[in-house]
Amino acid sequence: MKNTGKKRFIGVFTAAMLSAALLAGCSSGDAQPAETNSSTQQTQQTQATVSTDGSTSMEKVIGYLSEAYIEENKDTKVTYNPTGSGAGIQAVSEGRCDIGLSSRDLKEDEAKTLDATVIAIDGIAVVVNPANTAEDLSVEQIAKIYTGEISNWKDAGGSDGAVVVIGREAASGTRDGFESITKTKDKCKYNQELTSTGDVIQTVASNPNAIGYASLAAVKDTVKVLKVDGVAPSKETVQDGTYKIQRDFVMVTKKGEKLSDDAQKFFDFATGKSADALIEKAGAIPVVR
Amino acid sequence: MKNGLKLGAKLVERIMGGIFTLCGFAAVLFVAVITVFLFVSGIPAIGEIGLGDFLLCTVWSPTSANPQYGILPFITASVMGTAGAIIIGVPIGLMCAVYISKFAPKKLRGVLREAVSLLSGIPSVVYGLVGMIIIVPAVRTVFGLPDGANLFSAIIVLSIMILPSVISVSETAINAVPHEFEEGSLALGATKTETVFKISVPAAKSGILASVVLGIGRAIGEAMAVMMVSGNVANMPKLFGSVRFLTTAVASEMSYSSGLQRKALFSIALVLFIFILIINFVLNFVIKRKKD
Numbered sequence: 001m002k003n004t005g006k007k008r009f010i011g012v013f014t015a016a017m018l019s020a021a022l023l024a025g026c027s028s029g030d031a032q033p034a035e036t037n038s039s040t041q042q043t044q045q046t047q048a049t050v051s052t053d054g055s056t057s058m059e060k061v062i063g064y065l066s067e068a069y070i071e072e073n074k075d076t077k078v079t080y081n082p083t084g085s086g087a088g089i090q091a092v093s094e095g096r097c098d099i100g101l102s103s104r105d106l107k108e109d110e111a112k113t114l115d116a117t118v119i120a121i122d123g124i125a126v127v128v129n130p131a132n133t134a135e136d137l138s139v140e141q142i143a144k145i146y147t148g149e150i151s152n153w154k155d156a157g158g159s160d161g162a163v164v165v166i167g168r169e170a171a172s173g174t175r176d177g178f179e180s181i182t183k184t185k186d187k188c189k190y191n192q193e194l195t196s197t198g199d200v201i202q203t204v205a206s207n208p209n210a211i212g213y214a215s216l217a218a219v220k221d222t223v224k225v226l227k228v229d230g231v232a233p234s235k236e237t238v239q240d241g242t243y244k245i246q247r248d249f250v251m252v253t254k255k256g257e258k259l260s261d262d263a264q265k266f267f268d269f270a271t272g273k274s275a276d277a278l279i280e281k282a283g284a285i286p287v288v289r
Numbered sequence: 290m291k292n293g294l295k296l297g298a299k300l301v302e303r304i305m306g307g308i309f310t311l312c313g314f315a316a317v318l319f320v321a322v323i324t325v326f327l328f329v330s331g332i333p334a335i336g337e338i339g340l341g342d343f344l345l346c347t348v349w350s351p352t353s354a355n356p357q358y359g360i361l362p363f364i365t366a367s368v369m370g371t372a373g374a375i376i377i378g379v380p381i382g383l384m385c386a387v388y389i390s391k392f393a394p395k396k397l398r399g400v401l402r403e404a405v406s407l408l409s410g411i412p413s414v415v416y417g418l419v420g421m422i423i424i425v426p427a428v429r430t431v432f433g434l435p436d437g438a439n440l441f442s443a444i445i446v447l448s449i450m451i452l453p454s455v456i457s458v459s460e461t462a463i464n465a466v467p468h469e470f471e472e473g474s475l476a477l478g479a480t481k482t483e484t485v486f487k488i489s490v491p492a493a494k495s496g497i498l499a500s501v502v503l504g505i506g507r508a509i510g511e512a513m514a515v516m517m518v519s520g521n522v523a524n525m526p527k528l529f530g531s532v533r534f535l536t537t538a539v540a541s542e543m544s545y546s547s548g549l550q551r552k553a554l555f556s557i558a559l560v561l562f563i564f565i566l567i568i569n570f571v572l573n574f575v576i577k578r579k580k581d
Binding site: 161162163164169170171186190191192193194195199202203206207209210 | 350351421426429435438517521531541546
């Protein structure tokens with residue numbers, strides 16, 4: 001019984017081999033070199049990987065960049081691990097990824113062993129309802145509004161009405177950026193903590209006394225963008241630094257250590273001119289080179 | 290030959306029996322796994338924080354420099370939200386059930402039942418969306434508040450969400466009341482309204498009670514819809530203040546939490562699970578009493 005089974009198996013196997021050979025014979029000629037070519041490329045594809053790790057706020061920027069990069073370099077894979085700026089910086093310093101991503105500048109002790117390259121700037125717009133008469137707030141006033149020290153719009157250039165403070169959930173990169181620039185970390189008294197930029201815009205648009213913050217690129221006509229210290233946020237004012245509520249998107253690499261060829265190629269791509277359009281598409285503002 | 294057929298049939302029977310038994314125990318298995326998982330992952334954080342601090346401290350700030358893990362705001366918000374939904378939703382649901390069962394013309398009855406079952410099929414995120422765009426601004430203007438995203442808006446949304454279970458279970462209970470009871474009442478000269486409220490509803494009491502418990506279960510476990518209308522800030526609840534519930538506390542922080550914060554979220558889920566267990570025991574008790 002066992003023996004016949006084995007025999008049958010061998011028979012089937014040889015038949016399969018023969019037909020495979022026949023098929024290969026069919027496809028010989030012009031098609032064959034192309035085929036071997038693509039198969040070697042495929043093996044490369046699984047090998048060349050550029051790993052990035054860090055800031056969750058940079059998800060969109062990295063997404064657009066890596067997508068476009070992979071389109072051009074089909075043999076490379078770009079991975080992104082959204083762990084947060086601190087974790088990303090740590091990962092690159094421990095060599096667990098090629099490029100660390102951070103939405104804050106490096107601290108002094110971090111800068112000793114790491115290099116930071118700004119690839120984009122994120123402008124955070126402070127928005128109010130279109131019916132609000134406030135036009136211009138200082139960073140200090142904004143901080144006071146968010147900590148509850150100013151609780152009525154008449155103390156901030158608006159008409160009488162209790163301020164409704166809208167913010168993002170504790171993990172939001174925008175919240176982190178906003179709170180660290182206005183120095184209101186852990187001191188904000190929110191009326192609402194919403195989980196997306198769209199929710200913030202929607203809520204501010206529907207409440208005449210609300211104030212919120214959102215990435216500049218996400219702002220729509222349904223809300224009014226405030227000037228900060230007399231400067232309206234725009235691509236130009238963010239780039240020249242006159243608009244205060246902004247932060248850098250940084251790629252972090254190890255000092256004095258060469259990136260792998262693939263990682264270096266992606267790095268050059270992300271910091272090159274051709275990346276600008278992609279960065280703008282992703283809602284951030286490219287740096288002036 | 291005949292014997293062999295019989296043997297084959299027996300074998301199939303055996304195998305199918307095994308498969309059925311396996312499927313039958315699937316539910317038990319899942320419940321057991323979830324229970325064990327919640328207790329195993331929920332207990333350590335409670336031990337670390339301290340049961341008293343965890344349940345009775347009023348400050349939840351896991352990401353601040355000096356983290357605090359008090360879930361009393363979530364517990365009270367969940368209890369108040371559920372209680373409010375029951376207070377508003379049950380009378381409306383009960384009246385609706387009475388209307389469908391006793392007063393509605395036959396044709397309308399079908400339409401109403403259809404509408405109720407449709408209401409129960411609407412995804413909770415849709416309730417949340419409608420609440421966010423209609424109820425929140427409406428609450429703001431009606432009560433003259435600076436902001437409409439508060440406990441009250443959540444209560445309104447929850448009361449609408451519990452309606453289907455309250456209506457359908459109560460209606461079944463009222464329909465099950467023997468006709469003789471009502472006919473006797475009517476024969477004695479009581480009006481239809483008197484009959485319904487003095488005879489039918491009291492006779493269907495335990496069924497209606499079951500519908501209320503079911504409503505409580507639905508309200509306390511809801512996350513998505515209330516997250517969108519309650520403001521989602523971890524305050525001690527006020528009727529017109531922004532609140533966060535047990536469910537939304539887990540949902541809004543789970544994606545990024547780590548360390549003790551993550552463990553504490555499992556503990557919150559455990560507390561919620563215990564609430565649900567209690568509600569289920571009450572429900573079983575109510576149904577059992579009904580049978581006796």
